[in-house]
Amino acid sequence: MRPLFHPSIEDVTVEAILHALSDPVRVAIFSQIANSQCSQRCSDFLTVVDRDIPKSTLSQHFTALRHAGLIRGERRGVEMQNTSRCAEIEHRFPGLIKAIIHAHKIQSRAQRPSKKPRSGAPSRRSARE
Amino acid sequence: MRPLFHPSIEDVTVEAILHALSDPVRVAIFSQIANSQCSQRCSDFLTVVDRDIPKSTLSQHFTALRHAGLIRGERRGVEMQNTSRCAEIEHRFPGLIKAIIHAHKIQSRAQRPSKKPRSGAPSRRSARE
C-alpha cells in the first residue's frame, strides 16, 4: 500500500487551504477533527451535515484535506487515525484557521432551520448575473 | 444589458468566499481592490501575478468575486467601478478577510524569488499519494 503523502509545512499554501475548506463536507470534517482531542477515523464521517456520503467520496475528501496540509493521517491496522495540523498552520498563517472556523460557526448558527441549497462552490451557472 | 447581481450580505457564505479566494488571480485582484481607496476598473488587471489574463477570463473572475459577495461593481459608462465589500463582510464574519489577506502576504513574501508551480486548486491527480 502506498504511503500517505503529507506536504511539509512550508509547502502548504493558502490557496490549497481555502480550496479544501470551501466545501461544506470538508469543513465539517475538519472542524470536528480540529476540535476533538483524540484522533478520528474516516468512517466516523459517513454521515455529515445531514447527509450520507459514499465512502469513495469520503476517501477523496480526506485525501484533499491531507494534501492541503490540514490534517495528518496515520494507518492503524485497518483504520486511519486523523489528527489536525492546526498548530503548525497557526505558526505559519496566524489566525487563519481560527477565523475560518469561527466564520463557519456564525454561518451555521444563522442558517440552522433552513435547508442548504447545494455545495460550497455554488453553481454559478444556474443563478446568472 | 443585464443588471449586475450582488448577493445581499446575509446570503454571503463562507464557502463561496473561500472558493473565490482560493484562486491566485482572484486574491490578487481582490487584495488590490480592498487595499485601494478608489475603485478599480476590470481592465486594470489584464496583467496580474506576472501573467497576462485574457479579458474573457478576467470578466469571469470579476463575476465570481461579485457573486461571492466580495466586491461590488457599478457600470460607469463604458467601464466598471469595482469596490470591495470588506466592511459588510467584516461585520458578518469578523476577522475572516483580514486573516486571509494576511496569510497571503506571508506566503507571497516567502515565495518571492521562486516561480509558482500552478493554480490555487492544485492538480491533485498529478502528485499522487
Place this chain on the structure above:
DNA sequence: ATCTATAGTTCTGAACTTACGAACAATGGA
C-alpha cells in the same frame, strides 16, 4: 492457515466547472 468482516483505496464514466478565443453589445468621443 483459512475465512470473514471491516476500513479505506482505486478505477471508471458521467456531470460539472473552468479557461480562453471569437463574436458580440454598449458607451463616449472624433
Place this chain on the structure above:
DNA sequence: TCCATTGTTCGTAAGTTCAGAACTATAGAT
C-alpha cells in the same frame, strides 16, 4: 455616423469532482 474602448456571452476543450463497483489490507474468529 464611425471608431476605439471596455466588458460580456458563446462554444469548445481541458480539467475536476462525484459516486458505484471492484479491489486491497488488516484483525479477529474458527
